[in-house]
Amino acid sequence: MLLKTVTRTQGNNRALKDGTVRARTCELEFIEVEPLIDAFRRMVRGLEFDVCEMALTTYITARAHGKRMMGLPIFLMRAFHHGAISYNVKSGIRTPRDLEGRRVGVNRGYTVTTGLWARTVLANQYRVDLSKITWVLSGDEHVAEYRPPANVVPLEKGKKMGEMLKSCGYEFSIEETHHVTKVDSPSGTALTLASVIEAATGLKNVPIKSHREGDATGLHVLEAKGKADKLVLTHDAHSRRGFAEGAVRAAEWLATHRGCYDFKDIYSQM
Numbered sequence: 633m634l635l636k637t638v639t640r641t642q643g644n645n646r647a648l649k650d651g652t653v654r655a656r657t658c659e660l661e662f663i664e665v666e667p668l669i670d671a672f673r674r675m676v677r678g679l680e681f682d683v684c685e686m687a688l689t690t691y692i693t694a695r696a697h698g699k700r701m702m703g704l705p706i707f708l709m710r711a712f713h714h715g716a717i718s719y720n721v722k723s724g725i726r727t728p729r730d731l732e733g734r735r736v737g738v739n740r741g742y743t744v745t746t747g748l749w750a751r752t753v754l755a756n757q758y759r760v761d762l763s764k765i766t767w768v769l770s771g772d773e774h775v776a777e778y779r780p781p782a783n784v785v786p787l788e789k790g791k792k793m794g795e796m797l798k799s800c801g802y803e804f805s806i807e808e809t810h811h812v813t814k815v816d817s818p819s820g821t822a823l824t825l826a827s828v829i830e831a832a833t834g835l836k837n838v839p840i841k842s843h844r845e846g847d848a849t850g851l852h853v854l855e856a857k858g859k860a861d862k863l864v865l866t867h868d869a870h871s872r873r874g875f876a877e878g879a880v881r882a883a884e885w886l887a888t889h890r891g892c893y894d895f896k897d898i899y900s901q902m
Contacts, residue, residue, distance in 0.1 A: 633658040635682040638671040644708055669740070673774045675701070687745040690774045697777045713749035728758035731765055735859065737793045740771035742780040768793075802856040802863070804829050809843040809851040817842040821852055829854075850875075 637660045639645055647653040649662055660683070665671035668685065675684040676694040679701065686694075691703050719725050725734075731754070738747050754760040767784045770793045787793060808822040818826075818840040826838040850869035855862065869875070882898050 634661055635659070636661050636663055636680075637683040638663050638665050638668075638675075638681050639683075639685040639708065640668045642708065669774070676775050689743050689745040689748050693743045693773075693775045693778050697775055699775070713746050714753055716746050716750040717754075728754050728760050732761055733764055735766045735768050737768050737770065737787070738784075739793065741769055741773040741778075742767060742784050743773055743775065743778055802858045804833070804835065805839045805841070805855050805857070807841040807843070807851075807853045807855070809845055809848050811847050811849070812844045814844060817844065819850075819852070825852070825854055 635658050639649070639662070641649055648655075648660070663681065665674070669687075671681070671684055672686050672690045674680040675686060676690060676699055679699070685708060686703075691701070694701060695703075725731065738744070740747075751762055755762050763781075763783060765783065767780075768787050769780075769784060770787050772786075773780070806818075806822050806825050808819045810819060819842070822840045822842070826840060829838050830836060849872060850867075852867045854865040856864075882895070885898050886893070
């Protein structure tokens with residue numbers, strides 16, 4: 633009897649896969665699926681294989697929804713999941729219970745085994761009320777019939793979990809307005825702001841809107857929009873005196889130095 637089998641090659645099954653050890657009553661046809669989680673999905677949705685390695689919660693969920701399969705108590709991998717959660721150190725989170733009332737990202741689906749273990753640790757070891765957290769999924773469930781609780785939502789289309797973590801869930805944008813004779817667009821200040829945000833958050837291509845209107849002195853608006861609030865930082869120049877004074881002071885500093893400098897090099901010493 634030939635059995636189509638999927639299992640990731642590792643120390644505890646290598647001999648079986650390379651033929652050193654052979655099954656007595658059947659023949660195993662090993663099929664490589666990368667990443668392995670794709671095999672979980674194909675198995676629970678279409679029973680595509682005869683034997684398939686599977687995460688524990690995926691199996692339990694599949695059985696709960698009537699999938700015709702039987703689990704074998706052969707554990708190929710075990711791990712502690714206390715380190716399965718990452719957080720932004722600038723977010724103000726100091727203890728696990730600070731997660732309550734916040735949005736917490738979940739890698740892939742709500743029934744992923746690592747996520748389940750991590751939530752269990754939070755609830756039982758740190759007394760976190762999981763119902764007070766909005767869980768944001770980066771993917772769907774392996775078992776298509778499963779429906780998560782009401783406080784579980786999908787990640788917005790086009791977003792990436794890592795970028796959302798770095799930016800604390802905020803979307804950044806920049807808008808600048810200058811006089812009609814200003815040649816460069818966007819302005820150098822707007823481009824510098826964008827590069828600072830991108831370096832700090834890991835985001836790419838922070839959007840910039842440029843306007844050229846009459847004799848506008850200079851306006852820059854940086855906006856950070858989140859689910860719960862919006863932060864706005866505005867620099868509105870009432871005259872060009874500040875620009876002129878800054879240029880003069882920079883020229884005086886340069887008169888005593890040699891070399892090529894960025895403005896930040898000058899600013900820190902003025």
